[in-house]
Amino acid sequence: MSDARFDVVGIGNAIVDVLSHEDDAFLTRHGMTKGTMALIDADAADKLYDDMGAGIECSGGSAANTIAGLASLGGRGAFIGKVKDDGLGKVFHHDIEAIGVHFPTSAATDGLSTARCLIHVTPDAERTMNTFLGACTDLGPDDVDEDVVRASSVTYLEGYLWDKEDAKAAFVKAAELAHDAGREVSLSLSDPFCVGRHRESFLDLVENHVDILFANEDEIKALYEVEDFDAALQQVRGHCKIAALTRGAKGSVVINGDEIHIVDCDPVDHVADTTGAGDAYAAGFLFGYTNGHADDLAHCAKIGNIAAAEIISHFGARPETPLNEVVAAKLG
Amino acid sequence: MSDARFDVVGIGNAIVDVLSHEDDAFLTRHGMTKGTMALIDADAADKLYDDMGAGIECSGGSAANTIAGLASLGGRGAFIGKVKDDGLGKVFHHDIEAIGVHFPTSAATDGLSTARCLIHVTPDAERTMNTFLGACTDLGPDDVDEDVVRASSVTYLEGYLWDKEDAKAAFVKAAELAHDAGREVSLSLSDPFCVGRHRESFLDLVENHVDILFANEDEIKALYEVEDFDAALQQVRGHCKIAALTRGAKGSVVINGDEIHIVDCDPVDHVADTTGAGDAYAAGFLFGYTNGHADDLAHCAKIGNIAAAEIISHFGARPETPLNEVVAAKLG
Numbered sequence: 001m002s003d004a005r006f007d008v009v010g011i012g013n014a015i016v017d018v019l020s021h022e023d024d025a026f027l028t029r030h031g032m033t034k035g036t037m038a039l040i041d042a043d044a045a046d047k048l049y050d051d052m053g054a055g056i057e058c059s060g061g062s063a064a065n066t067i068a069g070l071a072s073l074g075g076r077g078a079f080i081g082k083v084k085d086d087g088l089g090k091v092f093h094h095d096i097e098a099i100g101v102h103f104p105t106s107a108a109t110d111g112l113s114t115a116r117c118l119i120h121v122t123p124d125a126e127r128t129m130n131t132f133l134g135a136c137t138d139l140g141p142d143d144v145d146e147d148v149v150r151a152s153s154v155t156y157l158e159g160y161l162w163d164k165e166d167a168k169a170a171f172v173k174a175a176e177l178a179h180d181a182g183r184e185v186s187l188s189l190s191d192p193f194c195v196g197r198h199r200e201s202f203l204d205l206v207e208n209h210v211d212i213l214f215a216n217e218d219e220i221k222a223l224y225e226v227e228d229f230d231a232a233l234q235q236v237r238g239h240c241k242i243a244a245l246t247r248g249a250k251g252s253v254v255i256n257g258d259e260i261h262i263v264d265c266d267p268v269d270h271v272a273d274t275t276g277a278g279d280a281y282a283a284g285f286l287f288g289y290t291n292g293h294a295d296d297l298a299h300c301a302k303i304g305n306i307a308a309a310e311i312i313s314h315f316g317a318r319p320e321t322p323l324n325e326v327v328a329a330k331l332g
Numbered sequence: 333m334s335d336a337r338f339d340v341v342g343i344g345n346a347i348v349d350v351l352s353h354e355d356d357a358f359l360t361r362h363g364m365t366k367g368t369m370a371l372i373d374a375d376a377a378d379k380l381y382d383d384m385g386a387g388i389e390c391s392g393g394s395a396a397n398t399i400a401g402l403a404s405l406g407g408r409g410a411f412i413g414k415v416k417d418d419g420l421g422k423v424f425h426h427d428i429e430a431i432g433v434h435f436p437t438s439a440a441t442d443g444l445s446t447a448r449c450l451i452h453v454t455p456d457a458e459r460t461m462n463t464f465l466g467a468c469t470d471l472g473p474d475d476v477d478e479d480v481v482r483a484s485s486v487t488y489l490e491g492y493l494w495d496k497e498d499a500k501a502a503f504v505k506a507a508e509l510a511h512d513a514g515r516e517v518s519l520s521l522s523d524p525f526c527v528g529r530h531r532e533s534f535l536d537l538v539e540n541h542v543d544i545l546f547a548n549e550d551e552i553k554a555l556y557e558v559e560d561f562d563a564a565l566q567q568v569r570g571h572c573k574i575a576a577l578t579r580g581a582k583g584s585v586v587i588n589g590d591e592i593h594i595v596d597c598d599p600v601d602h603v604a605d606t607t608g609a610g611d612a613y614a615a616g617f618l619f620g621y622t623n624g625h626a627d628d629l630a631h632c633a634k635i636g637n638i639a640a641a642e643i644i645s646h647f648g649a650r651p652e653t654p655l656n657e658v659v660a661a662k663l664g
Binding site for chain 2: 258298
């Protein structure tokens with residue numbers, strides 16, 4: 001794919017994360033379901049922020065995290081997502097360009113403020129998220145930079161986009177543009193509740209539009225409404241070109257027609273925070289896939305596992321150590 | 333396979349187990365490699381027995397454990413293996429017939445005494461074994477009861493047999509008899525060191541004589557001399573009809589041509605002793621396979637996982653609770 005200007009363009013919500021450590025009682029008090037992402041409005045976001053402990057702020061967003069990971073691995077990334085021209089919007093813009101990612105989307109000058117995701121990390125390293133989508137809800141088909149999509153080997157879409165009609169239209173436009181240009185389309189299912197909200201649409205997408213599907217165990221089980229992983233595996237086989245399924249400590253399973261790989265996770269001494277593990281896995285997998293290893297999916301999965309191991313070994317969803325160095329140390 | 337008189341005939345070493353709890357220093361002092369089985373002679377067996385703590389004695393042997401598990405599940409089993417007409421031999425004979433297993437092999441009246449396996453269980457629930465094969469070394473082709481093999485849906489062979497020439501000849505004779513009668517042949521690789529001792533022979537067997545292969549992760553990696561599970565998986569695919577690969581807490585993987593199942597293990601509150609886990613898995617799998625579920629290998633694997641979970645939840649390699657009751661409670 002040497003004619004491509006970018007390895008991957010991600011399209012997703014442009015969000016600034018605010019992370020805090022909380023105990024389980026905090027989740028209970030606020031009626032949260034551990035491990036999931038809920039959408040909240042501006043008022044609820046303000047109230048929740050007031051009740052949170054001291055936070056760490058950093059640029060986030062699922063697809064944006066993946067593109068940041070790709071850049072850290074040495075890949076060529078672009079990102080399409082909507083911020084407002086406010087303080088957090090400037091932080092997001094600065095951060096993503098600072099890591100070498102092309103970011104062509106113009107900031108909104110009015111309307112809702114830049115999105116934020118309030119992330120509560122409990123002592124078991126699980127993360128529970130409440131997202132105020134803000135300016136992201138203005139993302140629409142006009143924001144899809146056609147030249148960038150056509151110039152990218154893979155267009156990567158986060159399932160969270162499916163929560164808003166305009167973003168969904170942007171999603172479909174991008175997928176069609178990519179395929180018309182002979183490129184590939186990848187989707188992350190994002191979250192089991194997100195899958196539950198849009199199951200029929202996602203099934204249609206997976207069947208008809210997606211070349212590379214990313215999902216964790218809970219998400220793929222939710223998609224096919226089955227109780228165990230093997231049942232989901234039997235369903236997804238043959239329904240998309242490639243499926244890369246992550247299983248936490250059980251590693252990942254990659255299927256591609258009759259081909260299947262069961263790849264162990266990269267060992268981690270201490271899991272500090274699982275936020276962004278799936279995003280990092282997708283970054284590593286797609287980096288390998290678009291950089292000479294499309295015929296060795298087990299290798300792509302290994303890079304994904306190594307990237308995910310780096311991310312979960314510390315607080316926050318972006319790498320602390322350049323991922324190209326981590327991968328070089330592990331795979332030579 | 334309703335014309336079969338037995339679901340499975342096992343052929344293996346007829347051994348009485350002597351189990352004791354020991355610490356890691358005991359293993360170091362005796363130069364043992366944790367988790368493996370070593371062969372010792374009569375003198376070494378006597379010395380080691382003197383140095384062991386108080387033991388529990390019970391009938392064992394890998395294939396015999398599998399047939400005992402099959403019987404406990406309600407299956408129809410037979411066992412071929414050699415004991416001497418001495419005290420331990422009488423114990424073995426009594427125990428295996430008491431659970432309803434047909435045991436046609438005559439006891440030796442002279443030669444080495446009945447085999448014993450000295451099993452040391454360390455606090456991490458791993459077992460390290462030293463086996464004095466004794467009378468088992470007299471097992472030969474004449475001990476293979478032709479009518480029993482022909483009357484069994486599956487002939488199940490333990491890899492340990494390959495350690496002695498006469499037993500190996502018995503092994504090959506049984507496999508050929510079974511196939512000539514239109515039956516199937518199953519092999520357990522037994523132990524990574526056993527695989528290392530006979531790698532070329534096992535590769536030939538798997539390729540040409542085995543319909544259903546059982547191996548744990550270390551064994552299948554040893555067979556193909558590869559470093560990770562996925563690499564072994566790629567090798568074994570297409571080289572035998574069915575492979576059922578056990579991965580401890582990661583559950584099991586069953587392949588059958590293009591078909592593949594990744595089946596989670598059955599949860600266990602406390603792992604007391606992993607002795608016999610693989611034997612019990614094979615019992616459950618083969619019980620399902622020979623009792624109406626040959627077209628649902630994931631179900632066979634689930635029965636295997638449930639049987640293994642019962643065995644590792646207590647000390648010793650034979651079930652404490654009838655396995656048919658355990659399976660009925662779990663699968664209905």
